[in-house]
Amino acid sequence: ADGDGVVTILDATVIQRYLASFVVPNPAIVEERGDIAQDGIDILDATLIQRYLAEFAIPYEIGKPIPNDR
Numbered sequence: 001a002d003g004d005g006v007v008t009i010l011d012a013t014v015i016q017r018y019l020a021s022f023v024v025p026n027p028a029i030v031e032e033r034g035d036i037a038q039d040g041i042d043i044l045d046a047t048l049i050q051r052y053l054a055e056f057a058i059p060y061e062i063g064k065p066i067p068n069d070r
Contacts (some may be wrong), residue, residue: 001034001049002026007063009053012046019043036060 001011001018003026011034017023018030018041036045038061052062 001030001045003029003033007048007049007052012049012053015041015046015049016043019046036062 002008002014004021014024014035018027018034018057024030028029032046035041039068047056048060049062051058
């Protein structure tokens with residue numbers, strides 16, 4: 001979600017900041033890359049990233065390359 005190509009807690013934080021209407025460096029990247037559930041950016045996306053980092057099972061692929069044409 002932060003655009004650096006690595007899944008970290010910063011991705012969840014960027015999504016939370018975006019949802020709270022704080023300034024984020026690249027809102028378009030957050031919208032494109034942070035929508036894990038593919039239903040629009042919401043707190044679930046940040047939670048899914050946190051669950052992924054804690055190695056909990058999640059029903060979505062996280063950390064896989066996203067094609068540039070998406």
